[in-house]
Amino acid sequence: MKTKKSNILTLDQFKDKHYGERGTAKRDELESGYKNFKIGALIHKARLEKGLTQEELAIRVGTTKSYISKIENNVKEVRLSTLQKIIQLGLGGQLELSIKL
Numbered sequence: 001m002k003t004k005k006s007n008i009l010t011l012d013q014f015k016d017k018h019y020g021e022r023g024t025a026k027r028d029e030l031e032s033g034y035k036n037f038k039i040g041a042l043i044h045k046a047r048l049e050k051g052l053t054q055e056e057l058a059i060r061v062g063t064t065k066s067y068i069s070k071i072e073n074n075v076k077e078v079r080l081s082t083l084q085k086i087i088q089l090g091l092g093g094q095l096e097l098s099i100k101l
Contacts, residue, residue, distance in 0.1 A: 037074045039083065044072040046091050060090040 009017065019027045047057050047068075054068040061068075063082070070076035071086075078086070087095040 040072045057090045
């Protein structure tokens, strides 16, 4: 009996096929964009869990509602110092970073 070849790709295979392997410019741009998207999504989720509006978070941090919206919607990259303020002052949390080699 013949087996049918599967057309299903893993996420990494899909990215390799359509964006190139890790280390290529197009793939690095994709991965970087995802990290910025993820930061915005994490801030959005944490803000909602705290029951805050974008305006309330912005006031706590000393920025504008528009800036918070741009970060959450991946329109603007957030500076590390601002991210730290958002986490600590705005959300009452702690920012943890790690380096993987």
